[in-house]
Each structure stands twice: as C-alpha cells, then as structure tokens.
Amino acid sequence: MVNGDKDVEILIDRSSQIPIYRQIVARIEEMILGGRLPEGFKLPPERRLAASLEVNRSTVLAAYRELKGLGLIDSHVGRGTLVRAAHPATDHQPSAGDAPGRTQISWRQILGDYQPRIPDPLIRDLLSLAERPDVISLAAGLPASELMPLETIRGLLDTLLTRVGPAVLQHSPTEGLTRLREAISRWLVSRGIPCRSDEVLVLSGSQQGLDLIASELIRAGDEVVVEEPSYIGALPVLTASGARLISVPVDGEGMRTDMLAAILDRRRPRLIYTLPTFQNPSGAVMSLERRQHLLELAARHQVPVLEDDPYSELRYGGARVPSLRALDSTGVVLYLGTFSKIICPGLRIGYMVAPRPVLQQLVLAKQASDLHTNTLGQHLVERFITEGHLEPHLTGLRTAYSAKRDAMARALATAADVLRWQAPEGGFYFWCRMTRRIELSRLLGHAADAGVAFLPGASCFAAEPAESYVRLSFSFPTETQIAEGVGRFVEAVRCTAEDPRALYPEAAGTPPLV
Numbered sequence: 122m123v124n125g126d127k128d129v130e131i132l133i134d135r136s137s138q139i140p141i142y143r144q145i146v147a148r149i150e151e152m153i154l155g156g157r158l159p160e161g162f163k164l165p166p167e168r169r170l171a172a173s174l175e176v177n178r179s180t181v182l183a184a185y186r187e188l189k190g191l192g193l194i195d196s197h198v199g200r201g202t203l204v205r206a207a208h209p210a211t212d213h214q215p216s217a218g219d220a221p222g223r224t225q226i227s228w229r230q231i232l233g234d235y236q237p238r239i240p241d242p243l244i245r246d247l248l249s250l251a252e253r254p255d256v257i258s259l260a261a262g263l264p265a266s267e268l269m270p271l272e273t274i275r276g277l278l279d280t281l282l283t284r285v286g287p288a289v290l291q292h293s294p295t296e297g298l299t300r301l302r303e304a305i306s307r308w309l310v311s312r313g314i315p316c317r318s319d320e321v322l323v324l325s326g327s328q329q330g331l332d333l334i335a336s337e338l339i340r341a342g343d344e345v346v347v348e349e350p351s352y353i354g355a356l357p358v359l360t361a362s363g364a365r366l367i368s369v370p371v372d373g374e375g376m377r378t379d380m381l382a383a384i385l386d387r388r389r390p391r392l393i394y395t396l397p398t399f400q401n402p403s404g405a406v407m408s409l410e411r412r413q414h415l416l417e418l419a420a421r422h423q424v425p426v427l428e429d430d431p432y433s434e435l436r437y438g439g440a441r442v443p444s445l446r447a448l449d450s451t452g453v454v455l456y457l458g459t460f461s462k463i464i465c466p467g468l469r470i471g472y473m474v475a476p477r478p479v480l481q482q483l484v485l486a487k488q489a490s491d492l493h494t495n496t497l498g499q500h501l502v503e504r505f506i507t508e509g510h511l512e513p514h515l516t517g518l519r520t521a522y523s524a525k526r527d528a529m530a531r532a533l534a535t536a537a538d539v540l541r542w543q544a545p546e547g548g549f550y551f552w553c554r555m556t557r558r559i560e561l562s563r564l565l566g567h568a569a570d571a572g573v574a575f576l577p578g579a580s581c582f583a584a585e586p587a588e589s590y591v592r593l594s595f596s597f598p599t600e601t602q603i604a605e606g607v608g609r610f611v612e613a614v615r616c617t618a619e620d621p622r623a624l625y626p627e628a629a630g631t632p633p634l635v
Contacts, residue, residue: 149184192205326466334427344367381393395445437522437547529603
C-alpha cells in the first residue's frame with residue numbers, strides 16, 4: 122500500500138496458525154514502533170487493504186480495531202485511519218530520573234504474540250458510550266437507569282448492614298449463598314421451571330456462565346452449534362475456547378430445527394447454544410413445536426443444550442412459551458439466567474441450573490476463577506426476592522419498556538425506505554435489515570458525526586452476513602431520546618446509502634425475512 126512517497130508492505134503467511142488479522146496487526150505495529158510509519162501516516166481504507174491482501178474486509182476491520190485498542194491508530198471521519206504517536210507508557214525512553222543501570226521492563230516483549238481470549242473491544246466501547254452525554258446510545262442493551270429500584274435497594278442495604286452486619290461483606294460459598302439458591306429455586310418453580318436449590322450455581326453475571334461452559338465443556342477443535350445471528354458476547358467466548366462454530370439460521374419461529382436435524386445427522390457438535398425467548402439480537406421467540414423438536418434432537422444425539430434466558434420475564438405481548446428447561450425430560454438442558462436485565466447489572470448476579478455432575482465441575486472452575494460471587498450483591502438479591510419486591514418491580518418494567526418499544530416503533534415507521542423491521546414482543550431490541558447492503562464502517566462514521574450509536578449486525582454473525590443488519594436497543598434511552606436518536610440514525614443511513622462508495626453490489630436472490 123502507498124501513502125505519499127512511502128511504500129508499505131504487509132506479507133501474509135496463509136499457512137501459519139496465527140490468524141491473518143493478527144499478522145496484519147503485528148506487521149503494522151512493528152512498522153509504527155520501528156518508526157517506518159510516522160505519526161499522521163494514513164492507512165488505506167479497510168475495503169482497499171482487504172482487496173490488496175485478498176482477505177475479507179472483516180479481517181482488516183478486526184485488525185484496525187485491535188490497533189486502535191492498542192492506541193497505535195485513530196479513525197477520523199473525513200480523514201481516514203491515521204497513525205498515532207508512540208505510547209510513552211509502553212515505549213519508555215530513559216530519563217534523568219531513572220535509576221542508573223536499570224532498564225524499563227518491556228511488556229511488549231513479554232506478552233509477545235499473546236492473543237487476548239476476547240480480542241474484539243466492541244462490547245467495551247458500547248458500554249463506554251453509555252457514559253457520554255453527547256451520544257444517544259441505541260447500541261448496548263442496558264437497563265434503564267431511571268427504572269432501577271434505588272429506594273428499595275437502599276432500604277435493603279440499611280437492613281442488611283444493621284441486622285446481619287459484617288457477614289454481608291465476608292466470603293461466601295463458591296456455589297452461592299444457600300438462602301439465595303433456595304430463593305432462585307422457588308422463583309423458577311413458580312414460573313414453571315423445575316429446579317432444586319442444589320442444582321443452582323450463583324454466577325458473577327451470566328457472562329461468567331458462558332465462560333465456565335466454554336472452558337469446561339469445550340476443547341480446541343470441538344464444534345458448537347449457534348444461532349445465526351447470535352448474542353455478540355457469546356461468539357468470542359466460544360471461539361476463544363477453540364470451538365468451530367456451526368451456524369443455524371433464525372427466522373420468525375426461532376432456530377431452524379429442520380436444518381439443525383440435517384447437521385446432527387452428519388456432525389457431532391459438543392454443544393448447542395440458543396436464546397429461544399426474545400432472542401438477542403433478532404427478538405424471535407422459538408415456537409413450542411421447534412422447542413420440542415430441538416429437545417428431541419438433542420436427546421437422540423446426546424448433545425447438551427445451553428439455554429440462555431435473560432429476557433423471558435420482559436414480555437410485552439403474545440403468549441408465554443415454556444422454557445426449554447421446563448420442557449426437558451432427559452436432563453439435556455443447562456439453563457442460564459441473570460438479574461442484570463431485571464434488577465440492575467452492576468450487582469453482577471447471574472445463575473445456572475444444571476445437573477449435579479456438571480454443577481460440581483463448574484463449581485471447581487469458578488473457585489479457581491474468582492472464589493465466589495460478591496457476597497453483598499447476593500444478600501441484596503435474596504432479600505429482594507424473598508421480601509416480595511421482584512414481581513411488582515417486573516410489572517413496572519414491563520409497562521415502561523413496552524412504552525419505549527412503542528416509541529421506537531413509531532420513530533422507525535418513517536424509515537421504510539431504508540430499513541425493514543418487526544416490533545418484538547419482548548426483550549430490548551429491534552433487529553433491522555437495510556434495504557441496500559451498505560458498508561457499516563462508513564455508517565458508523567456518519568452515525569458518530571450525528572451523535573448516535575448502534576450495534577453493527579455483522580458482530581452477531583460467526584461469518585460475514587449476506588445482508589446489512591443493525592441492532593437498535595430501546596431499553597436505556599428515554600422516550601424523547603429514542604425519537605431523537607432514531608431520527609439521527611435514519612438520516613445517517615440515508616446519507617451513507619447515497620454514497621456509491623459505501624454500497625456493495627446487489628446480491629442475487631431473495632433476502633432473508635426479518
């Protein structure tokens with residue numbers, strides 16, 4: 122690639138076990154730190170570099186994201202991707218104050234080619250956007266701050282500190298407080314989900330459950346079935362464990378179990394991961410018939426099912442469908458839940474329901490990871506449930522989030538020329554398909570200029586999707602912000618669609634239904 126009078130070569134070894142995007146990162150990093158690419162050097166656009174290297178554009182995008190995370194480059198709308206100055210923190214030069222004869226430790230050399238387990242910083246960036254007052258975030262699926270039960274939590278804290286005392290700040294069992302496990306068991310049973318307290322493992326958020334399953338059940342080279350699209354936080358955890366992902370499309374009735382059946386006839390996956398109720402990101406609800414078919418297939422082929430269920434209590438319409446755990450008669454389902462979406466995420470309290478042999482192994486893995494989930498948060502959630510606060514709180518959440526969903530539907534109604542979508546019956550998200558396939562990196566730039574954030578749909582796929590999708594969340598912003606944010610976003614889409622450079626060639630065939 123060329124910038125001014127400087128030639129830059131990136132050599133790719135396609136026989137290497139090092140991922141191509143990591144090779145790109147290493148080569149550009151070497152040239153920046155070696156001074157060959159000075160501050161202000163303009164790197165080529167992702168599409169052009171991808172074409173010159175004969176790789177997928179998402180590979181270059183991943184490399185640029187990591188270089189940006191390392192602080193080596195910055196992206197500027199209208200100016201492109203530019204090299205930053207070297208890091209004083211990581212490229213230390215001796216100063217007069219340094220002790221003589223001592224050399225600053227070289228962390229880059231120590232870390233070497235270490236690849237982070239979850240290299241994509243997108244989730245971190247989405248969470249940080251929620252703190253910026255100048256940006257309306259329709260990206261991260263955060264609960265609304267104004268709906269958190271602060272007064273109730275304050276009262277529970279006062280009671281706990283007065284009556285229980287220092288014990289609420291002490292260590293607790295790795296499995297979780299006995300009283301909390303019993304409370305979770307009773308609550309699940311009241312929802313029609315069979316559960317004994319000794320089948321419950323309390324987690325530091327449901328994300329820890331994904332990590333424990335990936336580390337204990339999956340080995341490098343194992344195949345794992347995921348939905349297409351799927352939860353952005355699950356895909357990197359599974360791939361980091363060395364799993365090879367097999368994608369099964371989702372339509373209006375959830376996972377296509379007919380396609381799953383064909384896969385299981387030929388393959389032997391280690392796990393099936395699904396969000397059957399208000400699927401993230403699509404919002405789809407798996408039909409009862411498909412749930413029964415999925416369980417029959419899993420039992421016949423002896424493949425465990427991990428049911429991730431963060432949103433089923435946030436239903437705004439339609440009829441309730443039993444969870445996979447409730448329908449399971451063979452013990453094939455591992456059930457993952459969380460209080461992050463329905464109480465508050467900062468407590469980091471999730472849980473898993475699993476057969477005792479699985480639970481015992483996960484407890485040992487959790488003990489090695491963090492000893493136990495935070496004790497004060499466990500006490501709070503236990504009292505919140507047992508003192509009868511949870512159900513009235515859920516009723517209020519359903520009313521408020523239903524109104525926010527309707528506000529987003531009204532705002533999107535003016536965007537039929539650029540977006541296709543269907544209002545979800547529950548959860549936090551609208552899953553939207555572009556009427557034209559556009560380059561989402563350019564859309565991200567236009568949206569950033571407009572002061573609005575969204576989640577690019579490609580992040581929810583194991584491979585590059587054939588269409589352009591976005592996920593918009595209505596849970597965190599106010600109704601006024603939803604109207605304003607959607608307006609900004611739609612204008613950014615129209616502006617991007619008018620740029621011929623941002624359009625992909627039209628694909629043949631009929632696009633999938635949203």
